[in-house]
Amino acid sequence: MLTGLDIEGTTLLHRASARLKLIALFAVAAGLFAVSNVWLLAAFAIIAAGLYASTGIGLREAFRRVRFVLFTVLLVALANYLFHSLSDALAVLFRLGTLVLLAAAVTATTTVSAFMDEIAVLLRPLERLGLLRAADVSLAVGLVLRFAPEILARYGDIREAHRARGLRVRPLSVLVPLVILTLKDADTIAMAIDARGFRRQ
Amino acid sequence: MSTRDIVLVALFAAIIVVLGMLPPITFGFIPVPITAQSLGVMLAGCILGAKRGAAACLLVVLLVAIGLPVLSGGRGGLAVFAGPTAGYLVGWVAGAFVTGLIAERLVRDSQTEFMQFASFFLAAVVGGIGVVYLLGIAWLSFMSGKAFVETAIASLVFIPGDLIKAFVAMLAARAVQAGYPLLPVRT
Incomplete structure (x- = not known):
């Protein structure tokens, strides 16, 4: 009943190590907030969507997984459009959209046990302190x-x-x-x- | 933590997961269906106390992060953390902790039934609503660009539903406290 969200496959993203993908995801997330050019952000969003689709997940399942988060992103963008400007709205939409799609791509290509291994690494300092x-x-x-x-x-x-x-x-x-x-x-x-x-x- | 504590934490996390799988509850007098998952967060603090309650919520957050579809509607994975409402999810941990802290300090077996109800309700409202919204709105403001004031105000529409959950959590926590007390006492 509770099975992981990873999709079987052998694409580049599947073969990359979980740690590399997580570090890259955090780096991109931090970097995206420094970019405010709408055209550049739109290009990133298209690349992210391409990456997500390239995991072999299938369009229906791909959309089903991110629709709720994308809906909240859309609401936030709408608020920006109503109270500020269209360019603010598009910047938020593409920035957060890119992030959501990339995160979904990492989840789709990383097994639960690979994630657990990384969690164990992250917990090592706490373990040394004897906390858990x-x-x-x-x-x-x-x-x-x-x-x-x-x-x-x-x-x-x-x-x-x-x-x-x-x-x-x-x-x-x-x-x-x-x-x-x-x-x-x-x-x-x-x-x-x-x-x-x-x-x- | 003893083995029993670890098992209690895991079982409560499993209860929160199951609450997300149930069809949304509808009450006759309000039109919006309510998902029971955030009710589980208030209950975790009220029933297990601060430390174990927060650990149960942290475990659920961990399950989401490692790609298991444990949130209501089968949501899960890192995409949840990339969205503008991730603060509400992370806020569960602090929320359950504060709920537990207040419940541990206020609830006593010697109290009248009314005082126990009042203590659990206060704990659920301050921890399960106050703290969760504080973190949720802070994150939402950070993510939503220029319209951070408007989105923060808009998110307050969920407060009435959450007050109903706090009420249900109060009734359930007091019933569990009477039948199978686990809440540690803090002076």
Whole structure:
């Protein structure tokens, strides 16, 4: 149910290392705010759209993924047009549009495990200070992926139980048992993790 | 953090993810459907407390960043962070922390039911709305160029919906506190 947003492929972006892509993305993001020429920004947006399309994602899926963020970008651009000028609006539209499309391209070409490896690198300073352990973070990520489908199924069960008793399904009367039943599992799960010595303690 | 704390954090993050998968809730008296995900943020602070609540939200933000479609409507990936509303998402972490901080200080088992309701509501409003909007609007202003005042004001239209969520969070948090208390006490 919870699968990554990466698309399989062998394009240049797929083969580039995750770290390189992330650093490049941050550099471009910072650089874009220094550019205010609308024509230049429009050119960047076209290049970004080209890169995103070149990941082999397919137009429908590509649009479905970014439509909400692009919609908010459009609203912000519209506000700039209404209260300031058309050139301000276009600059915002192309600048943020470029950023969104590039970010979506990085996500589409980087696997979840490649991202997790980079997260582990970023956490290394914190690990040295003894604040947290990278292994605990990946354990937590794994637990979410393991239990989210289970919690969704439990939500379905609670709804069924309401229907069976002829009760209306209210947000509150579903939410409370869902939270309590889920969090009550924590002790058993923690015991199972410790019994297997996953955290080497 | 103990193993139990890590599991509680992960399970609550999973609850927030599931809240994003449910169809939006509609209330009879307002026309706008409400997604339950930001309700989960208020609940994280009210139920798990500051530290674990913020960790649960941080975990959700991390899942979004590594390319999992965990936000409502199946959204996810780095594109979310590139958009003008990313501050609201990052604000969840600080929001849950402040919510938890207030709840830990105010809520006591010896209180009357009304006082507990009032404490949870205050925590959810200050942390889940105040802090989240503060970070959300700051980021929005930075991203929206010259029209930053107008976009900031426009984003306030979501406040009534969020007040309803704070109300639901208050009722749910108090019910969980009565049935399975996890909130640490801070003096």
